[in-house]
Amino acid sequence: MERIPEPELMKKKEQVISYDEADFSEGEVNLINQINHYLMKKKICLNEKDLIVDLGCGPGNISEKLAIKWPNTEVVGIDGSKEMILRAEHNKEISENKKKLKNLRYICSDIKDIKLSNYLLKKEISLLVSNSLIHHITHLEDFFNAIKGLSRNITVNFHKDLKRPLDEKSAMELKLECSTKYNEILTNDYYASLRASYSLKELKNFILENNLSSLEVFEDGDEYLIVYGNV
């Protein structure tokens, strides 16, 4: 199926509310466990000196889980949508885990504009994460340039996203399945995301052609892709 890009930022209020109100907790817990697994495999233990950055953090679901899982680190969620950042700040404020989120803060910025030299990021990033971000980015080089600009030797990258379905029929089946759990706005957004997603081959080719061979790309089940490693 041919890729059809979707708008990068999720700016519409009703879109943000629908996304925020949906329960994606199973996948989020799974993601944190996967990251933990890779860190343990590399014998990396995160503590006070470490900075974790969650790109395209949306309403902060993953950022909050990272902050709780690694309570001694500093966690920064970044999103280019002001509406999403407001929601993330609000969620932090009303969270039953509020006391455990003192190590978490948010920055509103497009990933194409944020630099490690930004005065808001005072340390090198130990763990650079994103979930469901890559498919929003119209040009792959913008995503990889952003993570290259933010990474240093020590930075472990872990980015998970949807994999584009092989054909329209498979995309429609996934859309139908989604509609049994979520409202119409979210279902339509999910369908647009499926069509905007990249394939394993597109990511692999980009990595090969751009000398990023210390990054690995692999499939995670039938529906997801993971980009992992150093840049």
Ligand SMILES: C[S@@+](CC[C@H](N)C(=O)[O-])C[C@H]1O[C@@H](n2cnc3c(N)ncnc32)[C@H](O)[C@@H]1O
């Ligand atoms: C599908 S949401 C995922 C949110 C969150 N990572 C999660 O897993 O719950 C994608 C988010 O990426 C943000 N985004 C898309 N393109 C971006 C860009 N170029 N710079 C910063 N944020 C971006 C959107 O505004 C949106 O909040």
